[in-house]
Amino acid sequence: MRIAAVVVLSPFISRGFTRHVFYISTRRGLACDNCSQIFGIQVLKGRHFIYVFHVFKLSFTLKIFPQTCQRRKNSLILCCKSIVKTMIKNIFSAGLPVDEQLLIQKNSIRGNHEGKRLCVVTGTHGDELEGQYVCYLLTEFLQRNTDKISGIVDIYPALNPLGIDSITRGFPGFDLDMNRIFPGSENKSLSDSAAFSIIEDIKGADFAIDIHASNIFLRELPQARINVNTAENLVSYAEMLNIDLVWIHPAATVLESTLAHSLNSLGVKTIVVEMGVGMRITTSYGERLFHGILNLMKNIGMFSGDVNCEITKPMIVEGDGVEFVNAEKSGVFLPDKNYGEKLHKGDVIGRIVSPLTGDTLSIAKASESGLLMTIRAYPIVYEGSLLARIIKN
Numbered sequence: 001m002r003i004a005a006v007v008v009l010s011p012f013i014s015r016g017f018t019r020h021v022f023y024i025s026t027r028r029g030l031a032c033d034n035c036s037q038i039f040g041i042q043v044l045k046g047r048h049f050i051y052v053f054h055v056f057k058l059s060f061t062l063k064i065f066p067q068t069c070q071r072r073k074n075s076l077i078l079c080c081k082s083i084v085k086t087m088i089k090n091i092f093s094a095g096l097p098v099d100e101q102l103l104i105q106k107n108s109i110r111g112n113h114e115g116k117r118l119c120v121v122t123g124t125h126g127d128e129l130e131g132q133y134v135c136y137l138l139t140e141f142l143q144r145n146t147d148k149i150s151g152i153v154d155i156y157p158a159l160n161p162l163g164i165d166s167i168t169r170g171f172p173g174f175d176l177d178m179n180r181i182f183p184g185s186e187n188k189s190l191s192d193s194a195a196f197s198i199i200e201d202i203k204g205a206d207f208a209i210d211i212h213a214s215n216i217f218l219r220e221l222p223q224a225r226i227n228v229n230t231a232e233n234l235v236s237y238a239e240m241l242n243i244d245l246v247w248i249h250p251a252a253t254v255l256e257s258t259l260a261h262s263l264n265s266l267g268v269k270t271i272v273v274e275m276g277v278g279m280r281i282t283t284s285y286g287e288r289l290f291h292g293i294l295n296l297m298k299n300i301g302m303f304s305g306d307v308n309c310e311i312t313k314p315m316i317v318e319g320d321g322v323e324f325v326n327a328e329k330s331g332v333f334l335p336d337k338n339y340g341e342k343l344h345k346g347d348v349i350g351r352i353v354s355p356l357t358g359d360t361l362s363i364a365k366a367s368e369s370g371l372l373m374t375i376r377a378y379p380i381v382y383e384g385s386l387l388a389r390i391i392k393n
């Protein structure tokens, strides 16, 4: 018997898709009678799953209970316990000069139960890649575990895709830092319109995590950076993220144009996470934050599974609790300590040397006892360059 149509009936499908009919077209795959879109289909017999892949990146995973399936004439009626739906959406697109497209995309993962909405965003700075691994771990895990999710997790791996493509921190061609143009505005420059679309898309979410990776110059312990004005709202949630510290910053006007400030002003509880180093992925930190995000989701009722990780409780550090160590000379910095190490006052953190003369130009020492939270990763330094940050005991 040739099957001409697959009828999917499910009381659990969200967004009103209570009856979804896919007509089999021999040449083109499946056509949905609801939206007329064409699907490809792959039936994995032994597991009673049918995966339907959409050509426009809408994907369904159908969990089929074979005993409820009926064959009628030339159609197959599938009764689904649940339909898991993840959808890759374009939240902004614009034409580029040579017929390429700038696309900012998200993967929207909908749990099987109603609940809150969490947005995980990264890639605002194109040279910060630590968030790419976290997005991968989350997407891979959540898509397999939608039965344990309540609500929606929206994952935005690349808010500045041109920057990531070209290893550029800012928005290439515009010479600007994308995290200084929020909330953006409609129908202005490309970068302003992109920022506007990002805010419009995230607006209404309950939580957002904005993952940064320091820069190419510094290595950082996993930390949340929170403005003092939003600390009361955010610190208790940041503590769930399995990070080493929560750094509460004093209010600063420059922060007003950041994504986090814009979102917090709109009522989206947004936590900025900094960790690792630019242009690299520190897998152990990515895994920690992945478990931290699951832990946050569990605590706010979005995840019912096990976190399978002992969650680190972070130190809370206020503005003057952090000591900065700056370079006294220009030269090549050779670190003696690694981040995360405990320091005593006077300990040597590293040396600045001259490759030309063979001299040691300066010895950087800990001005206070404490924990080394930041260490210079990029060796070339100028007088005044940041070498280290110490959390004072």
Ligand SMILES: [Zn+2]
Pocket: 124, 125, 128, 212, 213, 214
């Ligand atoms: Zn950044």
